[in-house]
Amino acid sequence: MTKELWPAFKARGYRKTGNNFRYYNPLGWGKIINLQKSVFGDRHAISFTVNTGLYLAEADRYWTGQVAADRFLEPDCLVRARVGKLSGSSHDVWYELTEQTVPTVLYQQVRQDVETYVLPYLDRMISLDDVVQHLLVNRQPASAQAISTVFACGYHEQALQWLADELATTTSCTHRLQMESLKASLA
Template identity: 80%
Template sequence: MLKTDVQLRFDQLVTKVLWPVFKARGYKKTGNNFRYYDPLGWGKIVNIQKSAFGDRHDIRFTVNTGLYLAEADRQWTGRIAADRFLEPDCLIRARVGQLSGSGQDVWYEFTEQTVPEVLYQQVERDVVTYVLPYLDRMVSADAIIQHLLAKRQPASAQAISTVFACGYKEQARQWLADELATAASRTHRQQMESIKAILA
């Protein structure tokens, strides 16, 4: 089936507008994913996610980012995706709306009425302004861990145990103690309790 003009314009955004920016930084492209992986066990990814509610004539999409640590993958899945990791494999995930600081989830839309150049400029501006500065700061596994410790997000058992496994034992123990002291839900408390023995 031939692609619609909307589909072709979306493809143009991915391959001609966004991809060159990431290619210049050493990323690899797979479909709508731009992935950077370091053999030392960390990586970062950008995923252009289409909404499940669109169609061939109306494509809504957003920009997801992920920060990958092989140690987190190994601990919680028993495997390491390494240079094949995807955004859902990442310990730290954020969308362009979060990175902008607006607190709003941002979705872009391509329809038959969309002026392609205007949307291209908007998406490219948001990627250059919010996504690239964030990802460019992540130059090592340690940089990712430091970011995790500064933000404490996600506040998950996986995140805390990964910090511990990467050598930040006292910081991990303190983070766990703080989570246990402020846990608002029974489920969260149980998750935190589940790693107390690991961090002892």
């Protein structure tokens, strides 16, 4: 499957490693597409989905104390979305490859979904600012890591407002404690 998708990503400056297509900008941000195989399968039936991620080195630094830089993986990304979410579906989309599947039909469906949903989403992210703005608009994930990353990227007022909004609206004691701890560390 990766052979069918590779030309579109290569033309955009991505590098391929295994089932990952990764773009990294030395200014500390990147984007990735990952083809994830389901653990529930065998050689007669394979299920897979398409994951995307938006990577910020500042988030990695906050979370792990290290920066993966051009070796980041989809789980290292602060913003993550599967093809189902990008298509507007409320369900995950998993592609099935069985002995009855016509491979060309399946590959065409995956390619169409990638070209229709994944690439337009990722193509909108052309700078670190675009990724941070995406975080600020969507406010997802609503985590201390996300807010502190926005702050570390220089968006102090917006990060503090997001933090204040989280404190004003959360009903979770755990989330409140995390937000209060973050507020103390940013003061």
